[in-house]
Amino acid sequence: MGNLILKRLLLAVPSLIGVVIVTFLLTRALPGDPAAYFAGPAATAEAVEEIRVKLGLDQPLIVQFVRYIGDLSHGDLGSSLTTGQPVAAEIKRRLPASAELTLLGLLVSMAIAVPLGILAATQPGSLIDHACRVVTTAGVSLPVFFTGLILIYVFYYKLGWAPAPLGRLDIFFSPPPQVTGFYLIDSLIAGNGALFVASLKQLILPALTLGIFSLAPIARMTRASMLAVLSSDFVRSARASGLSSFTVVVTYAFRNAMLPVITTLGMVFSFLLGANVLVEKVFAWPGIGSFAVEALIASDFAPVQGFVLTMAIMYVALNLIIDILYGLIDPRMRLEA
Amino acid sequence: MSVAPALLVQNLSVEFRTRSGVVKALESVSFTVAKGETLAIVGESGSGKSVTAYAVMGILDPAGHVTGGTAMLGGLDLLSASNAAMSEVRGREIAMIFQNPRAALNPIRSVGRQIADVLIRHGNVPRKEAPERAVEMLRAVGIPDPSRRAKAYPFEMSGGMCQRVMIAIAIAAKPSMLIADEPTTGLDVTTQAVIMDLISELSSGTGMATIFITHDLALAAQRADRIAVMHAGHVIECAATRELFERPRHPYTAELIAATPDRAANLDELASIPGALPDLRRTDLPPCRYSERCPRKMTECDQPLPRSPAVAAHMVACWNPLR
């Protein structure tokens, strides 16, 4: 098992190098003068020149790259023009909000999509099978920001069940003492039930929006792989040996069917992390996505660059975790390693 | 036939409802297997051998439907039993092993646990003792170093070893009836013999009845007490092995035997029998599905087939049999 993890870690290295090079090139590929860009639209010629020297943009590209790597290794992502604050600190502060939302979104989506896919596969041609097909086709066609707005209209404006879509907590509450940064968990640690409910209320709609968005690929894959597994030889022989239908469907079929679904999670995360930005904007969620959007509007490039790099590193890490999880379930992977 | 039959199948008919039409896969299939006896079911691919086994086991594909007949195992009709009753009987009273043993085992569960699953389900073995008993089962089917092998996964074992594991799973609950569906297909020749020896040994030791499904007439001759020959969803002849080889009565059987001079060729390679199996989706199938390729066809052959009872010593379904 240790071997497997080591091998996957090594495989992730080229991806990481690629990611760092691309984010570096993105800043240098700026049309016109990068220094002017970094300095912002209102800067004077002297200010631009100052920035150029400060950022080392007067140096050859390779020197700039080495300097960039050096800064990265200190966790330095530069500073925001508008606030003057270091980008890394701001991202670190906002990351838990994004992570809590994304993970809950994935959880919601799995909780709906996996049972839906299984039921559709075990009862082909039934009503639930057709429902699954409609959901998977419609799900990929719904723009995520549009879903969010519809949910707000129905559940906040019309029914009044959800709180105003304005961030992580109602203004009457103050956040729990930070342990994990996830309000749901931290409020439980603090033993504050009311706070837990309040943060859950704020989370439900955005998480549901993300869930609906990522439902389709998971449900589709679950259905397809469950169908394939259910008609496989080993499920037939498990039936022939008289195992209960629960054991056959859950222990034998389901665990095998989950393998391709886990592989799909890589793609699902790519969608989720992107959709997260849009959902954060719709729900005024104080995560790294809305940080990047605000910076984009203000042509403040350092936060955007830091955001892209952070997202990419998280995505590489998530893929690594998915690979390891796969290896834990499938013994054949362990041998390969 | 004085011995009480372990399994008595009468007039079993099965249809597959597909998009391109209804496939009449089995029609009035009847045969019997006595306690301790080995019956071989022989036929070309597509003749309905495996479908017969699946129907008896109650594991037909969703498209397959039993449209008539009975299959008595003790006092229970397997064809009309409820799902709950069937899952009690399967594995406990009647077990099955398959061709391609590697694919027939769960690829991500250790073989020891797969045996333990069945033991816990049927063998009245407490959960704690199951792993230990699984190792014993592996030893019983002749797997060396069984306690280490119990932790192995199917992909780590040879095809022959996997088939031994399948056998261990099948006999875990000491069933009275074992169906072996081409158990040696895909294994190398020496392993084939060893696996067949193992099956014979286990059945003679316990008085277990065995149905051995194969397309290899020569292999059937070596291993079976009696042989049932299937053609296009019909059992066309059934007799004791020696009787069948010495006095075949159905023209198809006679052709088969004549075409296997060295008793080594297998039926799929036979080109000497003219024609092929008829398309079972046809609505105008003749009563005798061999009649269109039969050299002894007469006018009576358009009448419904004469049928001797399933328990007859030498059953043949033909209007103009040899001898």
Next chain:
Amino acid sequence: MTALAATVRHARYVMGENPVTGFAFALFVLIVIAAAFGPYLVPHDPFASDTIVALKPPSLRHWFGTDQLGRDVFSRVIVATRLDFFIAIASVVLVFLMGGLAGVAAGYFGGWTDRIVGRIADTIMAFPLFVLAMGIVAALGNTVQNIVIATAIVNFPLYARVARAEANVRREAGFVEAARLSGNSEFRIVGFHVLPNVFPILAVQMSLTMGYAILNAAGLSFIGLGVRPPTAEWGIMVAEGAAFIVSGEWWIALFPGAALMIAVFCFNLLGDGLRDIVDPRRRT
């Protein structure tokens, strides 16, 4: 000629078998009409603001209501079709050329070409795609043209991989071998014998990614990239309407959002249908 006739017959069969594809095709025709003639068909000037009738719900005069500046939402939704359609088409054509050529070169020549194209594709895939698109637009500049480029780049790996696989299979095919033996240069072989065979497969890929391209572009303009007000574009119209959702003025965001959804839905269905026509084996 008979091959063409067979294709047409097969297409007709697929349409008949699968009325959904026929429906999607009808929708597609509507979208194309709206894109081509939209500005001439609409009842109101999409840019004319009239604060007296601002924020009015749908009525006989304003079918989709009016926005905060009193502009007719129906006219704006119809007129926006052209821009959204253009962005999607332009980006898939661009990636068709980039990904198709790079993939064919990688699959046909192998070796270093293959390794470099593969590495580029892998690196793009290491990013969450929408995030990368954001970064590219931010770096290249906030214009519609750069939205097209960014959308094309994030789809690059998909096209390059499909083209690579197809070209790889065809490299050893009989007709390519024959062309080589009869003295054709490698570039001639690629241009005249490999590319024409890879095109249909890539064309299916195009229709399958059209929906994603529209979503991606609309997402970028929703967060304020590329298109600027008062341009009529679905993504930015939803963004403008978002502020009014919480006070109950649903129509400003709903209709452009629904148009976006229907367009994406139509391209997804059409893509599936087209795949059935070109590659009947992969029918599910």
